[in-house]
Structures are given as structure tokens and as C-alpha cells.
Amino acid sequence: MTIRVRFAPSPTGFLHVGGARTALYNWLYARHNKGTFILRIEDTDEARSTDESLSAILSGLRWLGLTWDEGPGLQNEGAFGPYFQMARPDVYRKHLDVLLAQEKAYPCFCTKDDLEQMRNRALLSKRAPKYDGRCRDLPKAERERRLCAGEPHVFRFARPSEGAIQFNDIVKGLVSFESELLDDFVLVKSSGVPTFMFAGAVDDHLMKITHVIRGDDHLSNTPRQIQLFEAFGWKDMPAYAHISMIHGPDGARLSKRHGATSIEEFQKAGYLPEVMLNYLALLGWSTSDSQQLFSPKENFKEMAEKFELERCQRSPAVFDTEKLKWMNGVYIRQLTKDELRDRAWPYLKEAGLVTDSTDEPTKTFVREALALEQEKLVVLSEAPHLIDFLLVKEVVFDPESVEKVLKKEGALAVLEGILLEFEKLDVFTTQNTEAVCRSFAEAKGLKAGQVFHPVRVAVSGRTKGPSLFHMLELLGKTTVVDRIKKTLDGAHLSAR
RNA sequence: GCUCCCAUAGACUAGCGGUUAGGUCGCGGCCCUUUCAAGGCCGAAGCACGAGUUCGAUUCUCGUUGGGAGCACCA
Numbered sequence: 001m002t003i004r005v006r007f008a009p010s011p012t013g014f015l016h017v018g019g020a021r022t023a024l025y026n027w028l029y030a031r032h033n034k035g036t037f038i039l040r041i042e043d044t045d046e047a048r049s050t051d052e053s054l055s056a057i058l059s060g061l062r063w064l065g066l067t068w069d070e071g072p073g074l075q076n077e078g079a080f081g082p083y084f085q086m087a088r089p090d091v092y093r094k095h096l097d098v099l100l101a102q103e104k105a106y107p108c109f110c111t112k113d114d115l116e117q118m119r120n121r122a123l124l125s126k127r128a129p130k131y132d133g134r135c136r137d138l139p140k141a142e143r144e145r146r147l148c149a150g151e152p153h154v155f156r157f158a159r160p161s162e163g164a165i166q167f168n169d170i171v172k173g174l175v176s177f178e179s180e181l182l183d184d185f186v187l188v189k190s191s192g193v194p195t196f197m198f199a200g201a202v203d204d205h206l207m208k209i210t211h212v213i214r215g216d217d218h219l220s221n222t223p224r225q226i227q228l229f230e231a232f233g234w235k236d237m238p239a240y241a242h243i244s245m246i247h248g249p250d251g252a253r254l255s256k257r258h259g260a261t262s263i264e265e266f267q268k269a270g271y272l273p274e275v276m277l278n279y280l281a282l283l284g285w286s287t288s289d290s291q292q293l294f295s296p297k298e299n300f301k302e303m304a305e306k307f308e309l310e311r312c313q314r315s316p317a318v319f320d321t322e323k324l325k326w327m328n329g330v331y332i333r334q335l336t337k338d339e340l341r342d343r344a345w346p347y348l349k350e351a352g353l354v355t356d357s358t359d360e361p362t363k364t365f366v367r368e369a370l371a372l373e374q375e376k377l378v379v380l381s382e383a384p385h386l387i388d389f390l391l392v393k394e395v396v397f398d399p400e401s402v403e404k405v406l407k408k409e410g411a412l413a414v415l416e417g418i419l420l421e422f423e424k425l426d427v428f429t430t431q432n433t434e435a436v437c438r439s440f441a442e443a444k445g446l447k448a449g450q451v452f453h454p455v456r457v458a459v460s461g462r463t464k465g466p467s468l469f470h471m472l473e474l475l476g477k478t479t480v481v482d483r484i485k486k487t488l489d490g491a492h493l494s495a496r
Numbered sequence: 497g498c499u500c501c502c503a504u505a506g507a508c509u510a511g512c513g514g515u516u517a518g519g520u521c522g523c524g525g526c527c528c529u530u531u532c533a534a535g536g537c538c539g540a541a542g543c544a545c546g547a548g549u550u551c552g553a554u555u556c557u558c559g560u561u562g563g564g565a566g567c568a569c570c571a
Binding site for chain 1: 497498500501502503506507508509510511518519520521522530532534535563564565566567568569570571
């Protein structure tokens with residue numbers, strides 16, 4: 001039997017890290033089992049569904065590399081479409097008719113007010129709020145009459161009230177609910193659009209879904225969907241796997257108030273998609289040896305190979321940005337120079353440091369500049385700031401660095417001396433500049449740092465930066481000499 | 497309130513009756529070092545609690561406490 005799983009987002013918001021992880025687990029499970037990963041859009045919430053949201057979800061999945069085998073946006077969508085629920089009204093209508101004919105569904109004419117009252121009464125008497133089924137026993141004649149009169153109505157499920165619904169959840173284990181507690185939930189809204197509960201169950205059957213992997217906020221929906229499968233007499237009930245939620249640092253379910261939660265925000269901040277995958281995979285799943293990092297180039301393959309639903313955590317996991325950052329740094333350090341430049345390029349462009357028409361020599365320069373700062377780079381959005389001073393014509397001096405280093409006794413004398421030495425250098429390499437600075441220090445009886453620091457600030461405007469002599473070689477003699485001269489001219493020094 | 501789920505350091509987790517309770521992030525210290533990082537070494541820090549089962553419980557059972565989720569004509 002081929003494994004068929006689905007990710008079924010409703011396009012009512014951006015792709016959230018929780019959703020991304022659910023998609024990832026489905027994807028990993030499908031790949032692990034050489035199965036099929038289906039994307040189904042549950043757009044039955046007419047009020048909240050938007051096109052922007054849909055495209056955000058699709059582009060988020062694509063950015064992460066979670067490609068789907070069936071679903072929207074594919075050359076060949078697949079044999080079980082359409083994959084938008086709003087495009088399948090006849091399907092649900094047909095299935096509703098089946099239930100109606102067997103009296104397993106019925107029209108309900110209760111108004112919002114009726115339901116509100118019902119709920120309040122239940123709450124007051126400390127019982128679970130649930131629909132009391134009053135329209136279930138309406139005489140047939142009355143039903144017909146009100147239907148014909150065009151009275152607004154929904155269709156409800158006449159749920160069996162005996163016994164308990166039990167199912168063996170792959171991650172939670174045996175879960176059981178008393179049927180008594182479930183109510184006659186709505187199958188089709190008064191607008192004629194099916195609810196998630198109904199459409200989801202029908203589609204899972206029709207699309208031959210074998211495993212439903214979703215957040216455990218759906219755990220209590222599962223018995224209802226199982227009842228639907230039973231009502232239809234379908235024997236192909238999918239296996240369920242409810243993965244636990246992702247929480248914020250305060251222990252509450254992750255939400256906007258915890259900061260960045262949409263995949264797009266992480267992309268903007270400069271996290272690598274493969275890092276998101278690696279990190280998210282481990283948020284609720286682990287290998288038997290607690291492996292933290294997967295092969296950098298094709299981590300998804302390694303993860304897919306090792307992924308098992310049985311090894312998913314039953315308790316919620318807190319999203320830890322610090323660990324994400326660490327992981328991003330690790331992956332960045334493993335990139336080649338060219339890869340790093342290509343990955344950072346959009347961020348440099350965004351910052352106005354480069355453009356599409358940047359020339360080849362500059363591209364090479366940027367590559368080398370980034371390479372100098374590679375080990376320091378945590379998120380790509382920091383890349384511009386780490387190398388901007390290497391690319392600009394005029395160095396911008398950080399006041400604090402000037403104060404701390406250039407205004408120190410003897411600093412300017414050092415620069416004057418070094419300037420002369422540098423001008424004499426024919427081959428301006430890392431080795432040569434370092435040798436010159438060291439011997440200069442020795443000759444003047446200074447500590448190496450007393451020479452290095454002023455040179456660094458004169459050339460870069462700050463005390464923090466790449467390895468000094470590598471930086472000098474990259475900038476080249478002309479630029480270095482020029483920058484030292486300008487520093488000595490000292491407009492910014494006297495300005496105070 | 498009702499129902500369901502969950503419980504190993506600050507965070508992510510390994511463990512599946514007998515372990516000095518392992519790894520990772522973060523944190524602290526030392527080393528390396530021109531800065532900032534990176535790296536190396538060392539360290540602090542954990543089985544929520546109470547019963548039971550057992551020769552023996554982190555591990556099995558029950559309860560307590562704590563946390564979470566669901567209870568819509570939203571998904």
C-alpha cells in the first residue's frame with residue numbers, strides 16, 4: 001500500500017512555523033515511505049480565506065523545499081482533484097445526500113440566538129456546551145415545509161450516541177472519547193459550504209489518505225471524523241498521528257506576541273531554509289542518538305531516511321530562537337565562499353550595497369569580504385553591516401572607537417610611521433603587512449596591539465572587524481594608504 | 497466549567513526496571529587570539545510530588561499538582 005499523506009492548510013494567514021513543521025513531518029513521512037505528499041487547500045472559511053494568504057503559504061512551502069506531489073500549482077495536479085475544497089461543492093453535496101437518505105444527517109433550523117442560549121444554559125449548569133439535538137426529531141412534514149419555505153438551515157450530523165470512540169494515535173497512543181459527549185456537529189453551513197469536519201473527512205477518504213499527521217489541537221476532532229467514516233461505512237480509515245504544539249517561551253502556544261512566527265519573517269531575517277527544516281524537524285522529533293545536525297547539503301534526505309512518527313514527542317516543545325541562531329551559524333560556516341555570496345546577495349541588494357549590475361571585480365571582492373566574516377555571520381540580514389565599511393568610498397568612523405583608540409597617546413604617530421612603511425611595500429599581502437607592523441612595533445618598543453588597533457580603526461572606522469591583515473590585503477595598498485592619510489588629516493578627530 | 501492530552505536541567509531531547517541519567521543550545525570559567533567571532537578544554541544545572549507493583553523504579557499502575565489543547569454555521 002502506498003502511503004498517502006496531506007498537508008491541509010486553510011488560507012487564512014501566513015505560513016506559521018507550526019504549520020511548516022506539520023507540513024515537514026508529513027513530507028518527511030511521505031519521503032521516508034516513498035509515499036505521496038498531497039497539498040490540499042481547505043478554503044471553506046469564506047470570510048477569512050484570502051489569495052494573499054494562499055500565495056504566502058505556497059511560497060513558504062516552496063522556499064522550504066517542501067515540494068508536493070499532488071495539489072495546486074503543479075503541471076499535473078493529480079488524479080484526486082480539485083485540491084481546493086471550494087472547487088468541490090458537488091462532491092460534498094453528493095455525500096450529504098447519502099447521509100440524508102440514511103437519516104444520518106438532518107436539517108437544523110436553529111438560529112444563532114437559539115444556540116447562544118443553549119450554550120449559556122449548559123455553561124451555567126456546568127456542563128459541556130453542546131447542541132441538544134432539538135431539530136433532529138422534527139417531524140418529516142415540518143422539515144419539508146420549512147425547507148420548501150426556504151428557511152435558513154444547516155445540516156447536522158445525527159451522531160450515534162452509544163459507546164466510546166477509541167483510536168490508536170501513532171504518537172499519543174490509545175485515545176478514547178465517550179460518544180455521549182460529542183454532539184450533532186454541523187456538516188454543511190447555511191451558506192451551503194461544508195465545514196472542515198465534513199469536507200476533511202470526505203476528502204481524506206476520496207483522496208485515499210492513509211495517515212493524517214496534524215497538530216494535536218485536532219485531537220478532539222478526530223472522534224467526529226471517525227464517526228463520519230463509520231456513518232459512510234468506509235473501511236479505509238486513515239491512521240492518525242497528532243503531533244504536539246509549538247509553544248513560546250512562556251509556555252503558551254506560539255503566537256504573534258512571541259515575535260517572529262511566520263516563515264516569511266525568518267526568511268527575511270536571513271535564516272537558511274535548510275536550517276528551518278533541521279531545526280523544526282527536531283522540535284518534537286529526535287533520532288535515537290539525539291542527532292542535532294544533519295548533512296548540510298541534503299539534510300532533508302538524511303532526515304527523511306531517519307524520520308519515524310513513533311519517535312515524535314508527546315509533549316509540546318518551546319521554540320528557541322537562540323538555538324535556531326546557533327544552527328544557522330553552523331550551516332553558514334559550512335557554505336563555500338561562492339555559496340555564501342549567493343545566499344547573502346539578496347540581503348546586500350536590499351541594503352543597497354550591490355545591484356544587479358554590480359561588476360565582476362566587485363562581485364569577487366564581495367565574495368572575499370564575506371568570507372572574511374563568515375564565521376561571525378549568524379543571520380544573513382547581518383551580512384551588509386559586517387562588510388559595508390569595506391565597500392564604501394568614505395569610511396564612517398564609530399565615535400566610540402575613535403575615542404578609545406585613535407585619541408590614545410601616540411596613536412597618530414603610529415599611523416604616520418605605518419603609513420610610511422606601507423607606502424614602501426611593493427607586495428601588499430597579509431604576510432607582508434603583518435611583518436611590517438610587527439617590526440615597527442618592535443622598533444618603537446610598542447606592544448603589537450598598540451600598532452594593530454590604530455591601523456584597524458583608521459582603515460575600517462571601528463574596533464571590531466575581520467582579521468586585520470587579511471582585511472588590508474583585500475582592500476589593497478591604494479585604499480589602505482588613502483584611508484590612513486584621510487584619518488591623519490583628521491577632520492573627524494578635531495570635530496569631537 | 498466539561499472533555500482530552502502531556503510531564504527528564506532555563507530550552508530541545510536520549511533513556512524503553514539495575515546507567516557515575518547521555519547529547520545539543522544557552523550560561524560560567526580557562527586556553528587560543530590584534531578586535532569581534534569561531535574553535536578546544538573544563539564546569540554549574542534535571543527525572544514535579546505522593547502512593548503502589550517489584551529484590552530494585554526516571555522507566556510500569558493509580559492519585560495529586562502543574563502545563564497545554566478542544567468545547568463555533570473557524571479550521
